[in-house]
Amino acid sequence: MTRSLIVKPVPVPLPPSALVAVDRAIADLRRGGLIALTEDGVVTALVLAAEGATSEALKRLAEAAGAPPMVAMTGRRATVLGLASGQKTVLMAAESGLTSSHVLSLADPLDRRDPTPDLAPRPAPAWAEAAVALCKLARLLPAAVVAATDRPQPGLFTVGAEDLLAYQQNASRSLRRVAEARVPLEDAENARIVAFRPADGGIEHLAIVIGSPDRDAPVLTRLHSECFTGDLLGSLRCDCGDQLRGAIAQISQAGGGVLLYLAQEGRGIGLVNKLRAYELQDTGFDTLDANLQLGFDDDERVYLPAAEMLRLLGIRRVRLMTNNPAKVSGLAQHDIEVTERVPHIFPSNGHNEKYLRTKATRSGHLF
Known part of the structure; x- marks a missing residue:
């Protein structure tokens, strides 16, 4: 006897306070607010997104902290700038003080100004890594x-540095099915969409269940990262739209999955940063080097969300x-368990040949 997939919603538990705190910090940071980071419950640093670094915001940060602002960045960005190498996170201080133009020149490769010449690296404590992680979670530079x-800091929202660093894992493990409906598709009329949401009410992931897959056998499965430009607009810069529609058709033809x-x-950097990467690619960088510049x-x-979704659908x-x-x-x-890798290849066009070549030669994709 075969077992069909589990697609009915289950009750959603109350969200852990740590997840809610990170979600709130993300929202405040995106609005240009200051965030207080804590370690073991004690405030250790204040954080402002580099994208929101106006002169007024820098002054507010310095006055609230009672210390001069510094820039926390990834080691990859510091390497591009020739400021440091071999470190995951780098703290940069300016002896003459940071201005908003200094901050943007350090953070944004599309800002053509050179960084201030009196920059000096500082040891990066754990909270500096957490500050950068918060910016990534917020889909900012x-x-x-x-x-x-x-x-x-009685007037500022506080969040634990350790909670920021563990957020993706904790949010993924808190995913729950919250809705499902039959949605006939052009290439798969027998399809249902199942929505999954983390316990803090964050961004939902979706599963398209086609046919009636048998959980007792390996299920034909495709992991597809959303691509607004390729999936919805039909962008020719990538092969995402072809892969999405092709996978739906192939799964339907196979009888289910x-x-x-x-x-x-x-690839996890968000739509705005992807558009920034596109602009860098138009100046000659390939996909990977554009990410490095940023x-x-x-x-x-990360693939823990996909694994949790599969488990919730009864797929191992x-x-x-x-x-x-x-x-x-x-x-x-x-x-x-992946019992078989099924190739998923589509022809290139005049716009995505370099993109696909980079996938093969630098990312190890198998074509």
């Missing part, structure tokens, strides 16, 4: 203006449609 402080539509735009890793995606073994070995190892790392 991965750089923050920070100032160490031990002053109480699952496509996970993951909220990880631009200060991101080659691929910022998959035949994975992918050209990317990292997806195979990513699922295996989270105890989903």
